[in-house]
Amino acid sequence: MVLIKAAICGAGGGIGQPLSLLTAQNPHIGEVSLFDVVPSVHGVAADLSHLDGTAVVKGYTKENDGLKHALTGANVVIIPAGVPRKPGMTRDDLFKINASICRDLATGIADYAPDAIVGVVSNPVNSTVPVFVETLKAKGVFNARKVFGVTTLDIVRSSKFVAEVLGKPNEAPQYTIPVIGGHSGKTIIPVISQSQPKVDISGDKLNTLVNRIQFGGDEVVKAKDGAGSATLSMAYAGSKFLNAVVSSVYADKPSVIQAYVYLPELPGGDAIKNDIGKDVSYFSVSLQLGKSGVEKVLPVGPLSDYEKGLLQEALPELDASIVKGVGFGKSSL
Ligand code: NAI
Numbered sequence: 001m002v003l004i005k006a007a008i009c010g011a012g013g014g015i016g017q018p019l020s021l022l023t024a025q026n027p028h029i030g031e032v033s034l035f036d037v038v039p040s041v042h043g044v045a046a047d048l049s050h051l052d053g054t055a056v057v058k059g060y061t062k063e064n065d066g067l068k069h070a071l072t073g074a075n076v077v078i079i080p081a082g083v084p085r086k087p088g089m090t091r092d093d094l095f096k097i098n099a100s101i102c103r104d105l106a107t108g109i110a111d112y113a114p115d116a117i118v119g120v121v122s123n124p125v126n127s128t129v130p131v132f133v134e135t136l137k138a139k140g141v142f143n144a145r146k147v148f149g150v151t152t153l154d155i156v157r158s159s160k161f162v163a164e165v166l167g168k169p170n171e172a173p174q175y176t177i178p179v180i181g182g183h184s185g186k187t188i189i190p191v192i193s194q195s196q197p198k199v200d201i202s203g204d205k206l207n208t209l210v211n212r213i214q215f216g217g218d219e220v221v222k223a224k225d226g227a228g229s230a231t232l233s234m235a236y237a238g239s240k241f242l243n244a245v246v247s248s249v250y251a252d253k254p255s256v257i258q259a260y261v262y263l264p265e266l267p268g269g270d271a272i273k274n275d276i277g278k279d280v281s282y283f284s285v286s287l288q289l290g291k292s293g294v295e296k297v298l299p300v301g302p303l304s305d306y307e308k309g310l311l312q313e314a315l316p317e318l319d320a321s322i323v324k325g326v327g328f329g330k331s332s333l
């Protein structure tokens with residue numbers, strides 16, 4: 001296969017650096033461009049350029065048309081740019097700063113990499129993805145098959161925490177648990193009833209488990225005590241996302257992932273409102289990936305009564321976050 005180009009925007013940060021390290025190890029990637037507003041990104045690029053993998057690694061800041069050079073020709077762009085949470089903050093508190101960053105980067109993608117697959121990591125994902133979508137729409141280059149909010153960390157946490165509850169932490173990779181909804185607190189809905197292999201967890205144990213998955217990020221924010229939020233586990237999750245997308249789109253290996261997408265313009269997207277009983281424009285759901293990006297939105301599948309309850313709790317918050325992101329995206333153009 002032809003080697004592709006990946007760009008990481010926010011590559012000098014806590015997530016960006018390890019994500020760039022992992023991206024540079026993907027054998028399908030021939031070039032990784034690292035973009036950040038801080039000059040230290042050049043050091044990160046110099047460091048990673050010595051790896052003996054297939055990828056050539058280059059660093060860019062805003063100087064000398066850096067964003068243009070970083071994005072031109074990129075097949076995949078991952079965005080961990082922006083501020084992370086501090087103790088006591090919700091993801092929503094980040095919106096003011098990160099929404100503008102996302103709008104500016106989306107404008108750059110529209111101008112220099114309009115066909116790229118985009119993975120938005122910057123929080124609050126429930127709102128920043130709508131900012132991306134509205135910006136790309138306004139520039140006339142939006143393709144719903146190619147824009148994703150990265151929710152993989154919720155899936156990674158689900159596998160690990162379920163395995164821990166079962167007293168088998170070493171067996172985490174064996175548990176596949178779909179996570180639907182959004183990427184923030186109560187909007188994160190782990191569908192434990194669809195776990196593969198099946199698990200039997202109920203009552204208080206289930207409540208505690210679900211709460212831990214929904215608020216797992218807070219454990220890290222608290223433990224880092226002011227020094228940021230999850231970075232290494234997010235880089236690991238971001239790399240899983242990127243590897244699945246690259247293999248599906250460029251290496252003829254279709255896969256199923258869950259990510260937060262814009263439903264109205266996706267095949268199968270319309271059916272989700274029947275599955276969840278509400279017409280939402282954005283939702284994290286299972287996606288069949290193939291050569292064109294999202295080939296099909298897959299049904300939510302049967303939910304337990306408990307999970308239906310989680311869904312009812314999630315929808316108002318999700319709705320409000322979407323309205324906020326769409327409003328910002330439309331008004332600031
Ligand atoms: P960080 O502060 O360590 O790194 C962010 C980087 O973005 C910095 O290097 C900064 O200079 C850069 N940046 C700021 N403005 C930029 C711009 N306009 N263009 C390019 N780069 C820019 O933060 P960290 O910990 O890496 O987190 C990044 C984002 O990811 C935060 O919004 C955080 O909330 C989010 N996050 C998302 C998760 C998810 O599951 N989707 C999980 C954990 C964090």
